[in-house]
Amino acid sequence: MERELLLLGLLRTQAMYGYQLNEMIDSHLGTSIQLKKPTAYNLLDKMTDEGWVTYREEQEGNRPPRYVYSITPHGEAAFQRLLRKCLADYKPTEFRSDISLAFLEALSREEAAFLLSKRRTIIQNLLEQVNTEATQNSNFQVIIEHHRRHLEMELEWLEELMAKLK
Amino acid sequence: MERELLLLGLLRTQAMYGYQLNEMIDSHLGTSIQLKKPTAYNLLDKMTDEGWVTYREEQEGNRPPRYVYSITPHGEAAFQRLLRKCLADYKPTEFRSDISLAFLEALSREEAAFLLSKRRTIIQNLLEQVNTEATQNSNFQVIIEHHRRHLEMELEWLEELMAKLK
DNA sequence: TATAACATGTAACAAGTTACATGATTTC
DNA sequence: GAAATCATGTAACTTGTTACATGTTATA
Numbered sequence: 001m002e003r004e005l006l007l008l009g010l011l012r013t014q015a016m017y018g019y020q021l022n023e024m025i026d027s028h029l030g031t032s033i034q035l036k037k038p039t040a041y042n043l044l045d046k047m048t049d050e051g052w053v054t055y056r057e058e059q060e061g062n063r064p065p066r067y068v069y070s071i072t073p074h075g076e077a078a079f080q081r082l083l084r085k086c087l088a089d090y091k092p093t094e095f096r097s098d099i100s101l102a103f104l105e106a107l108s109r110e111e112a113a114f115l116l117s118k119r120r121t122i123i124q125n126l127l128e129q130v131n132t133e134a135t136q137n138s139n140f141q142v143i144i145e146h147h148r149r150h151l152e153m154e155l156e157w158l159e160e161l162m163a164k165l166k
Numbered sequence: 167m168e169r170e171l172l173l174l175g176l177l178r179t180q181a182m183y184g185y186q187l188n189e190m191i192d193s194h195l196g197t198s199i200q201l202k203k204p205t206a207y208n209l210l211d212k213m214t215d216e217g218w219v220t221y222r223e224e225q226e227g228n229r230p231p232r233y234v235y236s237i238t239p240h241g242e243a244a245f246q247r248l249l250r251k252c253l254a255d256y257k258p259t260e261f262r263s264d265i266s267l268a269f270l271e272a273l274s275r276e277e278a279a280f281l282l283s284k285r286r287t288i289i290q291n292l293l294e295q296v297n298t299e300a301t302q303n304s305n306f307q308v309i310i311e312h313h314r315r316h317l318e319m320e321l322e323w324l325e326e327l328m329a330k331l332k
Numbered sequence: 333t334a335t336a337a338c339a340t341g342t343a344a345c346a347a348g349t350t351a352c353a354t355g356a357t358t359t360c
Numbered sequence: 361g362a363a364a365t366c367a368t369g370t371a372a373c374t375t376g377t378t379a380c381a382t383g384t385t386a387t388a
Contacts, residue, residue, distance in 0.1 A: 002266065003265070003347095003348095009265075009268065012272075018367080018368070023366095032261040033265065034260065034348090034349095035348095037367090037368080037369090038348085038349075038368095038370085039348060041369065042347095042369095061356085061357090062355090062356060063355090063356055063357070064354085064356065064368060066366095066368090067367090067368080083272060084281060086263070086265065086266035087266045087278070087281040087285065088281040088282075088285055089284075089285065090263055090285045090288040090289055090292075091262065091263050092292055093259055094199065094200065095313055095316075096168045096169075096257065097252070097255070097256055097257050098313075099168040099171055099172045100171060100248075100252035100253045102172075102305040102308060102309055103175045103245075103249055105305075106178075106245075106246075107249070115250060115253040118253075119254055119255065119256045122256040142264065142267045142327070143264040143265070146261060146323060147259075147264075149323055150261075150316075150319070157312060157315055161308070169376095183339080183340095184340070184341095185339050185340075186339095189338095200376090200377095202378085203339090203340085204341075204342085205375085205377075207340065207341065208376090211341095227384085227385085228385085229339075229383090230340060230384065232338095233340080
Protein backbone atom coordinates (compact mmCIF):
# COMPACT_ATOMS: atom_id res chain seq x y z
CA MET A 1 0.00 0.00 0.00
CA GLU A 2 2.67 2.48 0.99
CA ARG A 3 4.76 1.33 -1.91
CA GLU A 4 2.01 2.00 -4.39
CA LEU A 5 1.70 5.42 -2.82
CA LEU A 6 5.41 5.99 -3.24
CA LEU A 7 5.38 5.06 -6.92
CA LEU A 8 2.29 7.10 -7.61
CA GLY A 9 3.75 10.05 -5.75
CA LEU A 10 6.91 9.94 -7.82
CA LEU A 11 5.02 9.52 -11.09
CA ARG A 12 2.93 12.51 -10.16
CA THR A 13 5.85 14.85 -10.70
CA GLN A 14 7.10 13.19 -13.90
CA ALA A 15 6.69 10.10 -16.06
CA MET A 16 9.31 7.46 -15.32
CA TYR A 17 10.26 3.89 -16.18
CA GLY A 18 10.68 1.06 -13.73
CA TYR A 19 14.42 1.00 -13.62
CA GLN A 20 14.50 4.72 -13.01
CA LEU A 21 11.97 4.56 -10.20
CA ASN A 22 13.91 1.79 -8.53
CA GLU A 23 17.20 3.70 -8.88
CA MET A 24 15.68 6.84 -7.44
CA ILE A 25 14.34 5.01 -4.40
CA ASP A 26 17.42 2.85 -3.92
CA SER A 27 19.91 5.67 -4.11
CA HIS A 28 18.01 8.38 -2.22
CA LEU A 29 16.11 6.29 0.25
CA GLY A 30 17.77 2.90 0.23
CA THR A 31 18.65 2.81 3.90
CA SER A 32 15.15 3.67 5.03
CA ILE A 33 12.96 2.03 2.42
CA GLN A 34 13.55 -0.96 0.21
CA LEU A 35 11.93 -1.67 -3.07
CA LYS A 36 13.69 -4.20 -5.25
CA LYS A 37 13.44 -4.17 -9.01
CA PRO A 38 11.13 -7.18 -9.40
CA THR A 39 8.85 -5.62 -6.81
CA ALA A 40 8.80 -2.33 -8.68
CA TYR A 41 8.03 -3.98 -12.01
CA ASN A 42 5.37 -6.10 -10.43
CA LEU A 43 3.67 -3.13 -8.77
CA LEU A 44 3.72 -1.19 -12.03
CA ASP A 45 2.05 -4.14 -13.77
CA LYS A 46 -0.64 -4.29 -11.13
CA MET A 47 -1.23 -0.57 -11.20
CA THR A 48 -1.53 -0.74 -14.97
CA ASP A 49 -4.19 -3.44 -14.63
CA GLU A 50 -6.08 -1.22 -12.22
CA GLY A 51 -5.84 1.73 -14.57
CA TRP A 52 -3.80 3.85 -12.19
CA VAL A 53 -0.97 4.27 -14.67
CA THR A 54 -0.38 3.92 -18.40
CA TYR A 55 2.87 3.49 -20.26
CA ARG A 56 4.37 4.29 -23.60
CA GLU A 57 7.22 2.31 -25.10
CA GLU A 58 10.41 4.21 -25.75
CA GLN A 59 13.29 2.80 -27.72
CA GLU A 60 16.74 4.14 -28.46
CA GLY A 61 18.56 2.19 -31.15
CA ASN A 62 18.90 -1.45 -30.24
CA ARG A 63 18.77 -0.92 -26.50
CA PRO A 64 16.16 -2.75 -24.49
CA PRO A 65 12.93 -0.74 -24.60
CA ARG A 66 11.84 1.43 -21.70
CA TYR A 67 8.28 1.47 -20.53
CA VAL A 68 7.65 4.99 -19.37
CA TYR A 69 4.76 5.16 -16.95
CA SER A 70 2.49 8.12 -16.32
CA ILE A 71 -0.18 8.49 -13.71
CA THR A 72 -3.82 8.57 -14.90
CA PRO A 73 -6.71 10.56 -13.39
CA HIS A 74 -7.83 7.28 -11.87
CA GLY A 75 -4.33 6.94 -10.40
CA GLU A 76 -4.40 10.46 -9.04
CA ALA A 77 -7.63 9.60 -7.25
CA ALA A 78 -5.98 6.49 -5.84
CA PHE A 79 -3.02 8.59 -4.73
CA GLN A 80 -5.30 10.97 -2.87
CA ARG A 81 -7.13 8.10 -1.22
CA LEU A 82 -3.99 6.18 -0.25
CA LEU A 83 -2.28 9.30 1.02
CA ARG A 84 -5.10 10.07 3.44
CA LYS A 85 -5.31 6.49 4.59
CA CYS A 86 -1.59 6.06 5.14
CA LEU A 87 -1.11 9.39 6.86
CA ALA A 88 -3.80 8.70 9.42
CA ASP A 89 -2.50 5.20 10.06
CA TYR A 90 0.52 3.91 11.95
CA LYS A 91 1.83 0.38 11.76
CA PRO A 92 3.60 -0.57 14.98
CA THR A 93 7.24 -1.48 14.57
CA GLU A 94 8.16 -5.10 15.24
CA PHE A 95 10.96 -5.47 17.74
CA ARG A 96 12.44 -8.71 16.55
CA SER A 97 16.03 -7.74 17.00
CA ASP A 98 15.22 -7.38 20.67
CA ILE A 99 14.31 -10.98 21.26
CA SER A 100 17.90 -11.98 21.81
CA LEU A 101 18.25 -9.27 24.46
CA ALA A 102 15.78 -11.16 26.62
CA PHE A 103 18.33 -13.95 26.98
CA LEU A 104 21.43 -11.90 27.68
CA GLU A 105 21.83 -13.53 31.06
CA ALA A 106 22.64 -16.84 29.39
CA LEU A 107 26.05 -15.43 28.50
CA SER A 108 28.96 -14.09 30.49
CA ARG A 109 29.13 -10.31 30.80
CA GLU A 110 32.28 -10.24 28.74
CA GLU A 111 30.82 -12.14 25.84
CA ALA A 112 27.55 -10.22 25.98
CA ALA A 113 29.47 -6.95 25.89
CA PHE A 114 31.54 -8.15 22.97
CA LEU A 115 28.51 -9.22 20.92
CA LEU A 116 26.62 -6.03 21.68
CA SER A 117 29.59 -3.98 20.57
CA LYS A 118 29.27 -5.65 17.18
CA ARG A 119 25.63 -4.69 17.11
CA ARG A 120 26.60 -1.15 17.99
CA THR A 121 28.97 -1.01 15.07
CA ILE A 122 26.19 -1.99 12.71
CA ILE A 123 23.97 0.77 14.02
CA GLN A 124 26.79 3.29 13.79
CA ASN A 125 27.38 2.32 10.17
CA LEU A 126 23.71 2.65 9.38
CA LEU A 127 23.73 6.08 10.95
CA GLU A 128 26.64 7.14 8.78
CA GLN A 129 24.90 5.78 5.72
CA VAL A 130 21.76 7.72 6.52
CA ASN A 131 23.78 10.85 7.09
CA THR A 132 25.36 10.62 3.66
CA GLU A 133 21.96 9.94 2.14
CA ALA A 134 20.73 13.39 3.12
CA THR A 135 19.78 14.46 -0.32
CA GLN A 136 18.58 17.13 -2.68
CA ASN A 137 15.11 15.54 -2.89
CA SER A 138 13.34 17.60 -0.28
CA ASN A 139 10.34 15.28 -0.24
CA PHE A 140 12.44 12.47 1.14
CA GLN A 141 14.12 14.67 3.72
CA VAL A 142 11.43 13.98 6.34
CA ILE A 143 11.93 10.25 6.09
CA ILE A 144 15.69 10.49 6.33
CA GLU A 145 15.47 12.88 9.25
CA HIS A 146 13.18 10.50 11.07
CA HIS A 147 15.43 7.57 10.38
CA ARG A 148 18.44 9.46 11.68
CA ARG A 149 16.58 10.33 14.82
CA HIS A 150 15.58 6.73 15.27
CA LEU A 151 19.11 5.43 14.87
CA GLU A 152 20.50 8.00 17.28
CA MET A 153 17.99 6.80 19.85
CA GLU A 154 18.90 3.18 19.14
CA LEU A 155 22.55 3.91 19.68
CA GLU A 156 21.89 5.82 22.88
CA TRP A 157 19.67 3.07 24.22
CA LEU A 158 22.11 0.32 23.36
CA GLU A 159 24.91 2.17 25.10
CA GLU A 160 22.80 2.53 28.21
CA LEU A 161 22.11 -1.18 28.11
CA MET A 162 25.79 -1.96 27.74
CA ALA A 163 26.61 0.32 30.64
CA LYS A 164 24.10 -1.53 32.81
CA LEU A 165 25.77 -4.82 31.97
CA LYS A 166 28.95 -3.81 33.76
CA MET B 167 15.38 -17.03 13.35
CA GLU B 168 14.60 -14.75 16.26
CA ARG B 169 11.34 -16.57 16.74
CA GLU B 170 13.02 -19.92 17.04
CA LEU B 171 15.33 -18.31 19.57
CA LEU B 172 12.34 -17.01 21.49
CA LEU B 173 10.67 -20.40 21.64
CA LEU B 174 13.87 -22.18 22.57
CA GLY B 175 14.63 -19.59 25.24
CA LEU B 176 11.21 -20.09 26.79
CA LEU B 177 11.42 -23.87 26.62
CA ARG B 178 14.81 -23.66 28.31
CA THR B 179 13.19 -22.64 31.58
CA GLN B 180 10.33 -25.13 31.40
CA ALA B 181 8.57 -27.55 29.07
CA MET B 182 5.48 -26.02 27.46
CA TYR B 183 2.87 -26.72 24.82
CA GLY B 184 2.14 -24.61 21.76
CA TYR B 185 -0.96 -22.89 23.02
CA GLN B 186 0.82 -21.97 26.22
CA LEU B 187 3.83 -20.55 24.41
CA ASN B 188 1.61 -18.48 22.18
CA GLU B 189 -0.41 -17.19 25.13
CA MET B 190 2.73 -16.24 27.02
CA ILE B 191 4.11 -14.28 24.09
CA ASP B 192 0.79 -12.73 23.14
CA SER B 193 -0.10 -11.55 26.59
CA HIS B 194 3.30 -10.40 27.82
CA LEU B 195 4.86 -9.19 24.60
CA GLY B 196 1.98 -8.86 22.18
CA THR B 197 2.51 -5.18 21.45
CA SER B 198 6.19 -5.61 20.67
CA ILE B 199 6.36 -9.05 19.12
CA GLN B 200 3.79 -11.07 17.24
CA LEU B 201 3.67 -14.78 16.92
CA LYS B 202 0.36 -16.21 15.82
CA LYS B 203 -0.77 -19.69 16.77
CA PRO B 204 -0.30 -21.33 13.38
CA THR B 205 3.19 -19.85 13.25
CA ALA B 206 4.01 -21.23 16.69
CA TYR B 207 2.73 -24.71 15.86
CA ASN B 208 4.58 -24.65 12.59
CA LEU B 209 7.86 -23.60 14.19
CA LEU B 210 7.53 -26.31 16.82
CA ASP B 211 7.00 -28.89 14.07
CA LYS B 212 10.10 -27.70 12.26
CA MET B 213 12.19 -27.67 15.41
CA THR B 214 11.03 -31.20 16.17
CA ASP B 215 12.18 -32.31 12.72
CA GLU B 216 15.56 -30.74 13.38
CA GLY B 217 15.84 -32.45 16.73
CA TRP B 218 15.89 -29.21 18.70
CA VAL B 219 12.86 -30.18 20.77
CA THR B 220 10.91 -33.30 21.68
CA TYR B 221 7.36 -33.61 22.92
CA ARG B 222 5.31 -35.89 25.06
CA GLU B 223 1.56 -36.18 24.72
CA GLU B 224 -0.50 -35.20 27.71
CA GLN B 225 -4.21 -35.84 28.00
CA GLU B 226 -6.77 -34.88 30.63
CA GLY B 227 -10.09 -36.67 30.25
CA ASN B 228 -11.60 -36.10 26.84
CA ARG B 229 -9.93 -32.76 26.26
CA PRO B 230 -7.85 -32.29 23.16
CA PRO B 231 -4.35 -33.58 23.88
CA ARG B 232 -1.49 -31.27 24.64
CA TYR B 233 1.91 -31.72 23.11
CA VAL B 234 4.36 -30.61 25.73
CA TYR B 235 7.69 -29.66 24.19
CA SER B 236 11.09 -29.81 25.89
CA ILE B 237 14.40 -28.58 24.57
CA THR B 238 17.02 -31.20 23.67
CA PRO B 239 20.83 -30.91 24.01
CA HIS B 240 20.84 -30.33 20.27
CA GLY B 241 18.30 -27.56 20.82
CA GLU B 242 20.38 -26.01 23.59
CA ALA B 243 23.32 -25.88 21.18
CA ALA B 244 21.09 -24.21 18.60
CA PHE B 245 19.94 -21.73 21.24
CA GLN B 246 23.53 -20.82 22.07
CA ARG B 247 24.36 -20.40 18.41
CA LEU B 248 21.28 -18.37 17.55
CA LEU B 249 21.68 -16.20 20.60
CA ARG B 250 25.21 -15.16 19.65
CA LYS B 251 24.23 -14.59 16.07
CA CYS B 252 21.15 -12.51 16.85
CA LEU B 253 22.81 -10.45 19.56
CA ALA B 254 25.64 -9.39 17.28
CA ASP B 255 23.25 -8.58 14.46
CA TYR B 256 20.87 -5.72 13.86
CA LYS B 257 18.20 -5.63 11.20
CA PRO B 258 17.47 -2.08 10.13
CA THR B 259 13.91 -0.95 10.71
CA GLU B 260 11.83 -0.29 7.64
CA PHE B 261 10.22 3.13 7.62
CA ARG B 262 7.18 2.39 5.56
CA SER B 263 4.77 4.45 7.56
CA ASP B 264 6.91 7.42 6.63
CA ILE B 265 6.31 7.20 2.93
CA SER B 266 3.10 9.16 3.15
CA LEU B 267 4.91 11.93 4.99
CA ALA B 268 6.92 12.62 1.85
CA PHE B 269 3.74 13.78 0.15
CA LEU B 270 2.30 15.95 2.89
CA GLU B 271 2.46 19.00 0.67
CA ALA B 272 -0.24 17.52 -1.56
CA LEU B 273 -2.77 18.36 1.15
CA SER B 274 -3.90 21.53 2.85
CA ARG B 275 -2.29 22.22 6.21
CA GLU B 276 -5.59 21.75 7.94
CA GLU B 277 -6.25 18.35 6.50
CA ALA B 278 -2.66 17.23 7.03
CA ALA B 279 -2.86 18.30 10.66
CA PHE B 280 -6.13 16.46 11.11
CA LEU B 281 -4.81 13.22 9.62
CA LEU B 282 -1.59 13.38 11.61
CA SER B 283 -3.55 13.86 14.80
CA LYS B 284 -5.23 10.53 14.09
CA ARG B 285 -1.81 8.99 13.68
CA ARG B 286 -0.76 10.53 16.96
CA THR B 287 -3.72 8.94 18.72
CA ILE B 288 -2.68 5.52 17.47
CA ILE B 289 0.84 6.01 18.80
CA GLN B 290 -0.50 7.25 22.12
CA ASN B 291 -2.69 4.17 22.42
CA LEU B 292 0.22 1.90 21.63
CA LEU B 293 2.24 3.64 24.29
CA GLU B 294 -0.48 3.07 26.86
CA GLN B 295 -0.72 -0.56 25.84
CA VAL B 296 3.02 -1.02 26.24
CA ASN B 297 2.90 0.66 29.60
CA THR B 298 0.27 -1.75 30.88
CA GLU B 299 2.25 -4.64 29.48
CA ALA B 300 5.12 -3.97 31.86
CA THR B 301 5.18 -7.38 33.36
CA GLN B 302 6.49 -9.75 35.96
CA ASN B 303 8.60 -11.57 33.40
CA SER B 304 11.88 -9.78 33.91
CA ASN B 305 13.38 -11.28 30.77
CA PHE B 306 10.89 -9.41 28.64
CA GLN B 307 11.36 -6.17 30.51
CA VAL B 308 14.23 -5.06 28.25
CA ILE B 309 12.10 -5.42 25.14
CA ILE B 310 9.19 -3.55 26.62
CA GLU B 311 11.43 -0.80 27.90
CA HIS B 312 12.94 -0.39 24.47
CA HIS B 313 9.56 -0.32 22.83
CA ARG B 314 8.35 2.32 25.26
CA ARG B 315 11.39 4.42 24.55
CA HIS B 316 10.80 4.05 20.83
CA LEU B 317 7.18 5.10 21.03
CA GLU B 318 8.01 8.10 23.17
CA MET B 319 10.47 9.20 20.53
CA GLU B 320 7.90 8.62 17.81
CA LEU B 321 5.38 10.77 19.60
CA GLU B 322 7.87 13.54 20.23
CA TRP B 323 9.01 13.51 16.64
CA LEU B 324 5.49 13.54 15.26
CA GLU B 325 4.59 16.47 17.44
CA GLU B 326 7.59 18.40 16.20
CA LEU B 327 6.52 17.66 12.66
CA MET B 328 3.00 18.84 13.35
CA ALA B 329 4.35 22.01 14.92
CA LYS B 330 6.40 22.69 11.79
CA LEU B 331 3.28 22.35 9.66
CA LYS B 332 1.76 25.43 11.21
C1' DT C 333 -27.75 -22.99 26.46
C1' DA C 334 -24.88 -19.99 24.21
C1' DT C 335 -20.37 -18.20 24.35
C1' DA C 336 -15.68 -17.96 25.61
C1' DA C 337 -11.55 -20.36 26.46
C1' DC C 338 -8.83 -24.47 25.69
C1' DA C 339 -6.04 -27.07 22.16
C1' DT C 340 -4.38 -28.30 17.62
C1' DG C 341 -3.99 -28.17 12.93
C1' DT C 342 -4.54 -27.42 7.50
C1' DA C 343 -4.88 -24.76 3.35
C1' DA C 344 -4.98 -20.77 0.88
C1' DC C 345 -3.15 -16.49 0.39
C1' DA C 346 -0.07 -12.23 0.69
C1' DA C 347 4.01 -9.65 0.15
C1' DG C 348 8.26 -9.44 -1.06
C1' DT C 349 12.99 -11.40 -2.02
C1' DT C 350 16.55 -14.13 -4.46
C1' DA C 351 18.20 -16.29 -8.26
C1' DC C 352 18.09 -16.75 -12.90
C1' DA C 353 17.66 -15.29 -17.89
C1' DT C 354 18.35 -12.06 -21.68
C1' DG C 355 20.65 -8.76 -24.31
C1' DA C 356 22.59 -4.03 -25.51
C1' DT C 357 25.91 -0.32 -24.38
C1' DT C 358 29.42 2.09 -21.94
C1' DT C 359 33.70 2.11 -19.51
C1' DC C 360 38.16 0.43 -18.11
C1' DG D 361 37.69 -7.81 -24.39
C1' DA D 362 36.00 -7.99 -19.60
C1' DA D 363 33.15 -5.84 -16.38
C1' DA D 364 29.75 -2.60 -15.05
C1' DT D 365 25.54 -0.34 -16.16
C1' DC D 366 21.23 -0.15 -18.51
C1' DA D 367 16.59 -2.38 -18.93
C1' DT D 368 13.08 -5.83 -18.23
C1' DG D 369 11.17 -9.87 -16.71
C1' DT D 370 10.02 -14.89 -14.77
C1' DA D 371 9.96 -18.50 -11.36
C1' DA D 372 10.89 -20.34 -7.15
C1' DC D 373 11.12 -19.58 -2.50
C1' DT D 374 10.50 -17.50 2.23
C1' DT D 375 7.99 -16.03 5.91
C1' DG D 376 4.16 -15.31 8.00
C1' DT D 377 -0.98 -14.36 8.21
C1' DT D 378 -6.03 -15.30 7.71
C1' DA D 379 -9.62 -18.23 7.32
C1' DC D 380 -11.35 -22.51 8.11
C1' DA D 381 -12.10 -27.03 10.59
C1' DT D 382 -12.63 -29.80 14.84
C1' DG D 383 -13.89 -30.94 19.34
C1' DT D 384 -13.92 -30.32 24.72
C1' DT D 385 -14.79 -27.87 28.93
C1' DA D 386 -15.73 -23.89 31.77
C1' DT D 387 -18.54 -19.80 32.39
C1' DA D 388 -22.33 -16.52 32.03
